[in-house]
Amino acid sequence: MKLVEARALTKIFRRPDKEPGLRGSMKHLLRRRFTTMTAVDAIDLSIEPGEALAYVGPNGAGKSTTIKLLTGIVEPTGGEVRVGGIVPHRDRQANARQIGVLFGQRTQLWWDLPVRESLALLRDMYDISPTDYQRQLDRFDEVLDLGALLPVVTRKLSLGQRMRADLACALLHQPKIVYLDEPTIGLDIAVKDRVRDFLRQLRAEGTTIMLTTHDLADIEGTCERIVIIDDGKIIYDGGLAEVKDRYARERRVHLQLGTPITAADLAARFPAAAVTPGEAHGEFTISFDKSLLTAGAVLTGVAQLAEVVEVRIDEPAIEDVVRRVYAGELNITPGPADAAGAHPPSASPTSAHPAGTHAASARAAYAAGAADARAAGVPGAEDVTGAAGDVDPAEEASR
Ligand SMILES: Nc1ncnc2c1ncn2[C@@H]1O[C@H](COP(=O)(O)OP(=O)(O)OP(=O)(O)O)[C@@H](O)[C@H]1O
Numbered sequence: 001m002k003l004v005e006a007r008a009l010t011k012i013f014r015r016p017d018k019e020p021g022l023r024g025s026m027k028h029l030l031r032r033r034f035t036t037m038t039a040v041d042a043i044d045l046s047i048e049p050g051e052a053l054a055y056v057g058p059n060g061a062g063k064s065t066t067i068k069l070l071t072g073i074v075e076p077t078g079g080e081v082r083v084g085g086i087v088p089h090r091d092r093q094a095n096a097r098q099i100g101v102l103f104g105q106r107t108q109l110w111w112d113l114p115v116r117e118s119l120a121l122l123r124d125m126y127d128i129s130p131t132d133y134q135r136q137l138d139r140f141d142e143v144l145d146l147g148a149l150l151p152v153v154t155r156k157l158s159l160g161q162r163m164r165a166d167l168a169c170a171l172l173h174q175p176k177i178v179y180l181d182e183p184t185i186g187l188d189i190a191v192k193d194r195v196r197d198f199l200r201q202l203r204a205e206g207t208t209i210m211l212t213t214h215d216l217a218d219i220e221g222t223c224e225r226i227v228i229i230d231d232g233k234i235i236y237d238g239g240l241a242e243v244k245d246r247y248a249r250e251r252r253v254h255l256q257l258g259t260p261i262t263a264a265d266l267a268a269r270f271p272a273a274a275v276t277p278g279e280a281h282g283e284f285t286i287s288f289d290k291s292l293l294t295a296g297a298v299l300t301g302v303a304q305l306a307e308v309v310e311v312r313i314d315e316p317a318i319e320d321v322v323r324r325v326y327a328g329e330l331n332i333t334p335g336p337a338d339a340a341g342a343h344p345p346s347a348s349p350t351s352a353h354p355a356g357t358h359a360a361s362a363r364a365a366y367a368a369g370a371a372d373a374r375a376a377g378v379p380g381a382e383d384v385t386g387a388a389g390d391v392d393p394a395e396e397a398s399r
């Protein structure tokens with residue numbers, strides 16, 4: 001049985017159209033006008049138990065809203081959703097027991113309490129036995145170095161420390177599925193690596209994961225399936241390996257060389273690559289297609305010509321991959337998983353959504369590098385659909 005099953009799931013937010021000032025408010029009282037915003041547009045999504053899914057797309061695409069719909073924080077405007085047989089927004093409490101959630105942009109820890117107290121509160125809320133609780137704490141200490149953070153008050157935690165504590169909170173009750181909305185946002189390389197290791201471990205243990213990120217390296221080794229959402233619609237659902245093979249082939253080796261050498265010398269050595277000199281003396285970037293050349297071959301070749309002082313190898317971020325998918329290359333064929341019918345709702349991912357059906361302006365802006373499609377949306381917009389479950393309490397509080 002599928003763990004998550006969403007059919008034509010839709011969320012439309014409404015924002016009051018109000019002129020500024022008291023006059024505007026009075027006018028709005030007399031004549032209420034609203035602008036609507038379709039954040040999630042009739043998506044079909046199913047997730048099998050044990051699956052790890054990357055849910056990606058540009059800013060404002062509808063990723064967080066989907067997660068809020070799946071967690072029951074937000075009530076759908078249309079369509080159906082079930083998680084482990086439960087309708088999340090109808091039975092929030094039962095749903096909370098089977099899910100874990102982390103919103104990287106905000107914390108679920110109690111601000112003025114030490115981390116230990118937040119965890120103890122969650123232990124009581126979820127009825128976790130003392131043995132299970134201790135086992136989980138030991139495990140989090142091992143993989144997230146949580147022990148040192150336990151006595152610290154949340155507001156005194158650095159971002160990386162806070163994220164580690166939040167991960168512990170999301171997983172304390174051993175949920176069936178964990179939704180991670182940008183769990184590495186703003187983290188330094190060392191903490192990112194730690195979180196990524198943790199995700200890989202979760203995956204290996206069979207936890208079902210839905211992961212939202214803007215960084216391809218987060219999903220590496222964790223997710224085999226990638227779902228791309230744009231303007232509220234799913235435009236691709238299939239294998240990650242296929243998307244990467246097709247759109248993330250470029251590698252960049254950044255070098256600091258200690259021997260005088262020119263870009264032309266390097267270019268002559270690597271005809272299949274593009275060589276760009278950096279700003280500082282001896283700095284170069286060599287870009288190549290990984291199917292034509294390897295980073296190892298580049299380094300060996302360069303070492304024969306010059307002394308290599310420093311090296312950095314970049315692979316494209318998921319943002320770049322998604323941008324390429326948008327930039328007119330939408331005819332990506334379904335991955336092997338799709339072809340085998342593993343994800344029937346999206347078996348014909350993009351052919352069902354020809355380019356013209358998307359909000360062309362947002363996509364064009366994105367493809368051009370202006371990734372913040374939120375500008376095309378309704379920043380600071382209020383949801384006034386009236387349902388009590390519609391408004392995210394955290395968002396409410398921050399307003
Ligand atoms: N409570 C709300 N009221 C009104 N509009 C909203 C609300 N929450 C989100 N939106 C709008 O819905 C759209 C989708 O937002 P969402 O937060 O789901 O995007 P996202 O894909 O998570 O983006 P990001 O990558 O920036 O986190 C945006 O245009 C946003 O402005």
Ligand SMILES: [Mg+2]
Nearest residue numbers: 063064065181
């Ligand atoms: Mg988001």
